[in-house]
Amino acid sequence: MAIQKKHAKARLDKYYYLAKEKGYRARAAFKLIQLNKKYGFLQQSRCLIDLCAAPGSWMQVAAETMPIKSLIVGVDLAPIRPMPKTISFQGDITTDKTRAIIRGHLKTWKADTVVHDGAPNVGTAWVQDAFSQNELVLCSLKLATEFLAPNGTFVTKVFRSKDSAKLEWIFKQLFDKVEQTKPPSSRNVSAETFYVCRGYKAPKHLDPKFLDSKYAFAEVEEAAVNMEARVFNPEKKKRKRDGYDEGDWTQFHEATASEFVEAADPIEMLGRLNRLHFRQEGAGDIALAALDKLPQTTEEVRLCCQDLKVLGRKEFKLLLRWRLKARDIFGFRVKKEPASAAATVAGNKDDVIAEGASGEEVAVLEPMDDELRYQAELQHMKESQDKSKRKDRRKENERKQKEIVRMQMNMTTPSEIGIEATGPEGADATFRLKDVDKTGIAKQLSRGRMHTAVEPEKKEETEEESEDEDGDRLETELDAMYQEYSEKRQDRDAKVKAKRLRIQAQGGEDEDFEGFSGDEDAAAESSDDGLTEDDDDELSDEDGEDALMTDLAERPAPRKDGLTTRAATFFQQDLFKDIGGIDIGAESDGEEDPKDTTERDSGIDVDSGSPSPDDEESTFAAFDDDDSEAGDNSDASSTGSIEEVPTVDADSSEWADEEEEQDKSRPSIDIITAEAMTLAHQLATGKVTKQQLLDDNFNKYSLRDVDGLPEWFLDDEGKHSRRHRPITAAAAQAIKEKQRALNARPIKKVREAKARKTFRAARRLEKLKKKSEGLAEGDDLSEKDKGREIGKLMAKAKKGSSKKKQPVRVVVAGGSNKGKGRPRGVKGKYKMVDKRLKTDVRAEKRLKKKIKG
Numbered sequence: 001m002a003i004q005k006k007h008a009k010a011r012l013d014k015y016y017y018l019a020k021e022k023g024y025r026a027r028a029a030f031k032l033i034q035l036n037k038k039y040g041f042l043q044q045s046r047c048l049i050d051l052c053a054a055p056g057s058w059m060q061v062a063a064e065t066m067p068i069k070s071l072i073v074g075v076d077l078a079p080i081r082p083m084p085k086t087i088s089f090q091g092d093i094t095t096d097k098t099r100a101i102i103r104g105h106l107k108t109w110k111a112d113t114v115v116h117d118g119a120p121n122v123g124t125a126w127v128q129d130a131f132s133q134n135e136l137v138l139c140s141l142k143l144a145t146e147f148l149a150p151n152g153t154f155v156t157k158v159f160r161s162k163d164s165a166k167l168e169w170i171f172k173q174l175f176d177k178v179e180q181t182k183p184p185s186s187r188n189v190s191a192e193t194f195y196v197c198r199g200y201k202a203p204k205h206l207d208p209k210f211l212d213s214k215y216a217f218a219e220v221e222e223a224a225v226n227m228e229a230r231v232f233n234p235e236k237k238k239r240k241r242d243g244y245d246e247g248d249w250t251q252f253h254e255a256t257a258s259e260f261v262e263a264a265d266p267i268e269m270l271g272r273l274n275r276l277h278f279r280q281e282g283a284g285d286i287a288l289a290a291l292d293k294l295p296q297t298t299e300e301v302r303l304c305c306q307d308l309k310v311l312g313r314k315e316f317k318l319l320l321r322w323r324l325k326a327r328d329i330f331g332f333r334v335k336k337e338p339a340s341a342a343a344t345v346a347g348n349k350d351d352v353i354a355e356g357a358s359g360e361e362v363a364v365l366e367p368m369d370d371e372l373r374y375q376a377e378l379q380h381m382k383e384s385q386d387k388s389k390r391k392d393r394r395k396e397n398e399r400k401q402k403e404i405v406r407m408q409m410n411m412t413t414p415s416e417i418g419i420e421a422t423g424p425e426g427a428d429a430t431f432r433l434k435d436v437d438k439t440g441i442a443k444q445l446s447r448g449r450m451h452t453a454v455e456p457e458k459k460e461e462t463e464e465e466s467e468d469e470d471g472d473r474l475e476t477e478l479d480a481m482y483q484e485y486s487e488k489r490q491d492r493d494a495k496v497k498a499k500r501l502r503i504q505a506q507g508g509e510d511e512d513f514e515g516f517s518g519d520e521d522a523a524a525e526s527s528d529d530g531l532t533e534d535d536d537d538e539l540s541d542e543d544g545e546d547a548l549m550t551d552l553a554e555r556p557a558p559r560k561d562g563l564t565t566r567a568a569t570f571f572q573q574d575l576f577k578d579i580g581g582i583d584i585g586a587e588s589d590g591e592e593d594p595k596d597t598t599e600r601d602s603g604i605d606v607d608s609g610s611p612s613p614d615d616e617e618s619t620f621a622a623f624d625d626d627d628s629e630a631g632d633n634s635d636a637s638s639t640g641s642i643e644e645v646p647t648v649d650a651d652s653s654e655w656a657d658e659e660e661e662q663d664k665s666r667p668s669i670d671i672i673t674a675e676a677m678t679l680a681h682q683l684a685t686g687k688v689t690k691q692q693l694l695d696d697n698f699n700k701y702s703l704r705d706v707d708g709l710p711e712w713f714l715d716d717e718g719k720h721s722r723r724h725r726p727i728t729a730a731a732a733q734a735i736k737e738k739q740r741a742l743n744a745r746p747i748k749k750v751r752e753a754k755a756r757k758t759f760r761a762a763r764r765l766e767k768l769k770k771k772s773e774g775l776a777e778g779d780d781l782s783e784k785d786k787g788r789e790i791g792k793l794m795a796k797a798k799k800g801s802s803k804k805k806q807p808v809r810v811v812v813a814g815g816s817n818k819g820k821g822r823p824r825g826v827k828g829k830y831k832m833v834d835k836r837l838k839t840d841v842r843a844e845k846r847l848k849k850k851i852k853g
């Protein structure tokens with residue numbers, strides 16, 4: 001077959017060069033090699049017939065792989081160069097003559113394998129009628145049924161077409177196992193595929209019609225391909241189960257763009273073709289050249305024309321529109337149809353160039369129906385696009401909803417949800433208090449955490465503002481969700497629970513400790529950043545959110561001295577007492593409770609007095625807790641601050657009482673991290689003083705500006721925004737030991753052992769009770785004797801409870817004890833050991849004793 005020069009190069013792939021290198025006559029050799037690798041039929045064959053064998057590469061492979069002295073017979077229309085260990089001849093496999101020659105070569109033998117790699121391409125074009133190819137397959141199968149031994153193998157090439165399924169059905173009637181495969185060396189662009197049929201059933205009688213192509217490939221009316229569906233619904237690909245169209249081997253079709261513009265059925269073309277091109281061929285095409293130069297033929301149109309199979313509805317729409325424009329320009333739709341011409345094309349949808357009365361060429365007007373149809377189709381396309389968009393949106397909403405549920409169930413954290421533009425409540429949810437309430441944001445609002453910048457002069461920046469609002473809303477929502485998440489986590493986490501209990505025991509200051517106290521924040525922020533609370537009038541009027549109203553109304557007025565609450569608190573310290581120019585005491589004393597000034601965002605708890613000796617414990621507790629939190633990978637930011645050191649009172653006894661009370665209610669929190677243990681060691685050994693520890697905590701992290709940052713962010717960031725203290729090896733070791741001891745006596749096991757002990761004791765007591773009752777009720781003993789006997793029983797029971805376990809005797813196996821079961825004179829448990837082991841164990845014990853002593 002003459003292969004076009006252009007395509008020839010592409011065909012020279014690695015298998016071509018490999019075949020050359022290995023001395024195979026054709027690259028097809030690798031197909032058989034790969035098929036045999038998968039199914040291994042050649043090694044087991046002693047006789048093989050190769051139908052359509054020229055130039056003989058399959059015969060080469062067979063000769064290499066089959067056992068020596070195997071019989072290999074090859075036949076082809078083309079002559080096959082002689083090859084050692086094989087017999088080949090020229091012949092047509094469809095003829096009786098060829099059958100007779102094969103019979104002559106095989107004599108009484110039966111073939112174990114028949115292979116067929118035929119293609120009806122001799123001297124003609126490669127693209128041949130599939131029918132003749134399938135016919136060739138049927139002919140080869142006919143020969144196979146004649147020469148194959150029972151259980152033999154038939155390998156054949158089949159071009160996928162609507163008839164290949166019929167062929168497969170026939171194979172399945174004759175063979176036990178039929179598998180279709182495409183070896184890697186078979187080009188993807190080729191429609192060829194291979195059937196490996198194993199286990200020939202060797203039927204005694206075979207109806208000649210069974211292998212007759214006339215009957216085998218009987219035609220069934222095929223439904224016309226719905227090209228419109230292909231164009232208007234390109235995403236919905238329909239599988240072509242009956243293989244490729246007849247004769248459609250290349251599977252690639254193109255037409256000129258001008259053909260498309262002129263075509264009567266553009267949709268059919270778009271559905272069928274792979275490409276529209278502007279290439280000039282042969283004598284040239286004026287219409288195509290004009291179309292190529294049209295300004296409407298944009299780069300996008302050209303790109304779409306390149307590969308029609310990858311286009312979507314939008315692109316098809318673009319091409320159809322471009323076609324209509326081109327037709328307008330070319331006048332296909334402008335000129336009036338002359339009556340005579342109209343008569344000629346009546347009933348024909350095609351735009352026919354007809355000859356007018358004047359003899360000049362006129363274009364027949366395309367029926368308006370088509371135009372309307374296209375418009376309707378475009379409309380339909382648009383609608384279905386909108387529908388799919390709506391579907392996507394609904395899916396997205398559902399996904400968001402699921403994420404929230406997942407988070408509420410502690411399956412995910414808010415940070416995993418991601419910052420989404422609209423938030424899970426939808427775009428209009430910003431000021432809907434009902435929704436706000438539902439999501440728990442009301443709580444946040446009532447704490448006064450919603451802020452909006454009141455800068456009326458910047459009203460023109462509406463876009464930015466709306467973005468800010470979105471951000472605020474999103475933050476609030478996230479805060480609410482995070483709060484919920486934290487609450488659930490707190491319920492779960494024993495350590496956090498313990499901490500909460502302690503805080504409550506210290507006087508229910510959790511509100512303060514939680515920080516973000518509405519009042520303070522509001523005051524601080526109103527003076528700091530020029531931010532105020534939301535204008536709540538409107539909300540309360542409409543929705544009656546009284547709580548929100550009340551809360552915000554109670555916020556303190558801005559300080560007269562112009563200081564923020566935080567600054568004022570800072571300057572309240574004793575350190576600044578004697579420094580002139582700072583007079584803040586009166587106002588703050590009068591208006592604020594010192595406890596309220598404990599700010600979470602600063603991370604500093606205010607100590608207005610000098611520390612008491614007991615502070616050490618409090619401080620240590622703070623570190624302990626802090627560390628344990630960190631060790632638990634939970635948030636450190638919330639605990640990152642040092643716990644409040646209570647102010648020293650003049651009456652120290654009162655203080656002691658209070659402390660005692662606190663101690664009683666305080667749950668004992670163990671030192672469980674190496675960091676806490678290091679600190680404990682240092683404190684215990686005096687390497688670090690309490691003051692140093694306090695000073696240490698005024699570091700770069702303690703004065704972080706956390707104003708306005710969301711809680712979840714702070715919690716997460718807190719893990720890292722804290723000072724990491726060095727850990728000593730001794731502390732790490734101590735923690736390790738502690739952990740090991742804990743692991744060695746798991747609480748469950750200890751409890752079980754205790755329960756067993758109690759149960760045994762109860763049983764003994766029961767027995768004792770019964771016996772003593774029996775004794776007491778009996779008449780044969782005097783009262784004195786009865787008392788003595790019961791006393792004895794009780795002593796015995798007591799003894800039994802403290803009965804020691806009998807030690808296991810170690811007996812040397814050997815001598816009189818060799819292989820005779822229980823050694824003589826040994827009671828209770830024993831263990832047989834060999835002499836060497838006993839000596840070694842004793843020596844080891846001695847050595848240990850010596851070292852200890």
Ligand SMILES: C[S@@+](CC[C@H](N)C(=O)[O-])C[C@H]1O[C@@H](n2cnc3c(N)ncnc32)[C@H](O)[C@@H]1O
Binds near residue numbers: 029
């Ligand atoms: C792809 S080639 C076979 C290559 C071969 N398997 C090899 O390894 O070298 C297909 C062959 O089928 C042969 N063929 C086509 N129709 C035939 C027929 N009716 N009888 C015999 N051979 C035929 C052609 O002559 C052609 O050589």
